[in-house]
Amino acid sequence: MSILKRLFGGNKTNEPSHIDFSEFTELKKNDYGNFQELFEQNAGLSFEKQMIFADVIGSNDWYIDMGKGSISFGNLEFSIQIIGSLSFIDNSWMWGWANSQSGMPENLLIQSNKLKEIGLLKNIKELSEGHFYVEEGFEHKMGMVVCGLFNSKSYYCANYGKGTLVMTIDDHRIPKIDKNKLEKVTTYFPQLISGLDLNHKNAFINYLIDREFKLKVSERMIKGLRNNKIINSEFDNHNRLKSLEGKL
Secondary structure, three states: OOOOOOOOOOOOOOOOOOOOHHHOEOOOOOOOOOHHHHHHHHHHHHHHHHHHHHHHHOOOOEEEEOOOOEEEEOOEEEEEEEEEEEEOOOOEEEEHHHOHHHOOOHHHOHHHHHHHHHHHHHOOHHHHOOEEEOOOOHHHHHHHHHHHHOOOOEEEEEEOOOEEEEEEEOOOOOOOOOOOOOHHHHHHHHHHHHHOOOOHHHHHHHHHHHOOOEEEEOOOEEEEEEOOEEEEEEEOOOOOEEEEEEEO
């Protein structure tokens, strides 16, 4: 995922002087009917969590202890839930619950099995089929989905050479998102959409909902209000982001 050298918008600290609060409403997420919608509902906040987790672990290499159900980065050790794995050989995904030959402990597959139940209930093949071929970047899409659905602190893709093992991590040492730092939205969202294929407008609406904004949504514009501060965004007729700025 590339890092933009220049973010949208400025660094104004003055509060907007003419807010019509009646324009903004509290929205809830729509029900999802397929994997892409589920991904777009969770991508924004999950990506921000990954930026926080990256600062925690730094450049340390990883080590997994299946017996303990943990992953270590230097002196930091975290409990994990194993979701599944991506093979670099044929670019295929296998769920942890479907990988019977791996000998993974059942207590590490609780979330993986729960996702299978959701997939069967919602008829979402990416969650209910044990093994299938995927496009590039699928492991990160899956990580963001799981991180959002289970409100995990982070996900991690452990590259072991022939593939990558996807897991979620929850630990009190990983800081929570400070939803009052509104500038993070204008920092992270452009980075997210530069690296993954998704509907910018849908993902942005759900990101602001997760960050507890009140919203004003029109065909091409989305405004978010929180703590008397506003984020403005504009989209083209293909729902791609054109501009993003914050009156913070």
